[in-house]
Amino acid sequence: MQFSTRPDRYPDTHPLAAEARAIANSLWDLSNRTNAGCLVYFSSHGTPAGVVLGDTVLSPDQLQSMLTNACGDRPTVVVVSACYSGVFVAALKGPNRLVMTAARPDRTSFGCGGSNKYPYFDTCFLAAIRKVHDFPDLAAQTRACVGEMEIRLKSTPPSEPQVSLGSDIAAKLSSWR
Numbered sequence: 001m002q003f004s005t006r007p008d009r010y011p012d013t014h015p016l017a018a019e020a021r022a023i024a025n026s027l028w029d030l031s032n033r034t035n036a037g038c039l040v041y042f043s044s045h046g047t048p049a050g051v052v053l054g055d056t057v058l059s060p061d062q063l064q065s066m067l068t069n070a071c072g073d074r075p076t077v078v079v080v081s082a083c084y085s086g087v088f089v090a091a092l093k094g095p096n097r098l099v100m101t102a103a104r105p106d107r108t109s110f111g112c113g114g115s116n117k118y119p120y121f122d123t124c125f126l127a128a129i130r131k132v133h134d135f136p137d138l139a140a141q142t143r144a145c146v147g148e149m150e151i152r153l154k155s156t157p158p159s160e161p162q163v164s165l166g167s168d169i170a171a172k173l174s175s176w177r
Contacts, residue, residue: 020058020066027070037075037172040067043122045112046082048105060091067092075169077135081121083108086162095168100125100139102146103159109146110155120149121161135173139163 003023031038042063045052050059067076079100080088086105093099102109102121111120118126124145125138132138143161150158 019056020053020062023053023058024066024069027066031070031074035074037077038067038071039077041079041081043081043119046080046084046087046103046109048084048087050087051080051082051085060088063088064091067097075172077169077173079125081109081119081125083112085109086160089162089164093164093166095166097164097166098135098139098169098173099162099164100142101162104162107157107159109159109161110150110153120146120155121159124149136165136170139165 003026027038027040042051042058047057050057050062052058063078063080067078073096075096077098077100078088078092081102083103084105084107085101085103086107088101089099089105102119109119109121111118111123117123121142124142128138128141128145132141140163143163146159146161150156
């Protein structure tokens, strides 16, 4: 399920309603229709307090609560593409989770200007997902690509995307292709 603050611009998305509750309820509903794992991807603007959802900010603790409620102990992959998105790692990391963020907690990410279709991190993620065979490799390829783009385009200081790979999920991810 996709949400957007601009659903008129993106087909097959639902209005965000500028609140986390709509996402939390939908994630809970979707997770109760299956017994498989969870994949959650946020791409937005970020602040040191969290990720921007319309006129509000979703904090790391709020997202942690959402994921615990909806996904529980299931294998869960969480991707947060936003400036300062590294603030999510400490709250979200766990044995059943792979967490990928576009930047360190104290750094911006790059490429969200009007001339870019996607920020650097999203561009690299989408390019890498076509080439890799598992999520740990996806994380490594995305990080490498972002670093190369930042050097080539002279974006400083580097965003340094973050990755946290939980001990229980590592073995399961090879079957998620």
